[in-house]
Amino acid sequence: MKILYFAWVRQRIGLAEEEVSPPAEVRDVAGLVAWLATRGPGHATAFADPRQVRAAVNQDFAPPDAPVAPGDEVAFFPPVTGG
């Protein structure tokens, strides 16, 4: 599973992307967040308040209960501020 980070989520984690293989019990975005938060202090900081983080699965915005599976591209980022 390919994970992408943007903006301050990227800065706190210290990575723009990483390949991960979460355990089988990680089935949705919320589960993935909980698992990623355990990977290190940067990850823990980035996901400390999940209300501040948004996700996309395969380049579509995704709610916490959106399913994730091996091979997916999952991105985490703050609320958007373009335009």
Added chain:
Amino acid sequence: MKILYFAWVRQRIGLAEEEVSPPAEVRDVAGLVAWLATRGPGHATAFADPRQVRAAVNQDFAPPDAPVAPGDEVAFFPPVTGG
């Protein structure tokens, strides 16, 4: 009193402007229209249907009962079509 004509009102009358001295009983725009319509066949044609004509007195849009007086600039024209 200076009278200006625009667009098809000007074309029908055959004049862009004229100086007129209406009689004292012409006190408002409607009265001026009725009097102008008697000045010739072009005038009569232009004012044949007053609902199609708009007026301005001293460069402000004016309704039929707007007063007119010697020295005023009065203009007649079709509904505007700019923009």
Added chain:
Amino acid sequence: MDAVTPLVRVQEAGFDLAAETARLSEGRVDVGGIASFVGVCRGDDGLSALVLEHYPGMTERALTKIAAEACARWPLTGCTVIHRVGRILPGEGIVLVLTASAHRAAALESCAFLIDWLKTGAPFWKREEFTGGGSRWVEAKASDDAASARWQLGR
């Protein structure tokens, strides 16, 4: 915020959208958005040119008044209205409205307000000329004319 002096022009020449837009943002750091509308001369139905007539004096006054009203209603940092007169060919611009503000909604709303008003409240008249010869005065749309029907001189 300093009072804004709108730029209003009635002219035969074409206008330069890029130059007019730059004028509203150059040398200042308080502009967050610039909305514009360019009315373009269509060429469908065999139209070969539009000829625009105006009421010199009244037209400039009316444009200046409505531009000042836009500046009073919205927090604009700049406002430009340029309306052409004379002969205009298909594809050419007829009218340009530009509004600048710190905030996008003010710029967008005031731009729409100004162009809507120009259709119903500014003394301009359009005549259409056709490729086959002949011409006719454009009639006010029922929707636009409703706004000016209170001024009609007979019932």
Added chain:
Amino acid sequence: MDAVTPLVRVQEAGFDLAAETARLSEGRVDVGGIASFVGVCRGDDGLSALVLEHYPGMTERALTKIAAEACARWPLTGCTVIHRVGRILPGEGIVLVLTASAHRAAALESCAFLIDWLKTGAPFWKREEFTGGGSRWVEAKASDDAASARWQLGR
């Protein structure tokens, strides 16, 4: 009316408003109005630059989708969305939305629709850099964030 293919670009370079506007009207006679909005980088409060980040792939997809939706909702003859990324200085344009139609209302409404959506639905993130040094990520406005709150990952 032929189907319209919107022009969507995400780029570091600046954009040319006049050239993009000309592209929507040149060689055709069915365009009656072109509305545009340029979002400009403000420089107040000591801001020295904006740095814009995006999600390559998703951003272009999202912009293309919303531009196509605008073309479906309104009878547009053309639609252009250009959003810059990277470092942008005060006074420079950030985003350009252009919509062309035979009718002014369609152009004005679709332009406002697109720029409103860009604020809430497009994956871009702004970081502010200040003249005194230091920088901070721009936070979503409460009003804009409300539109995306349904996506938040915790309660």
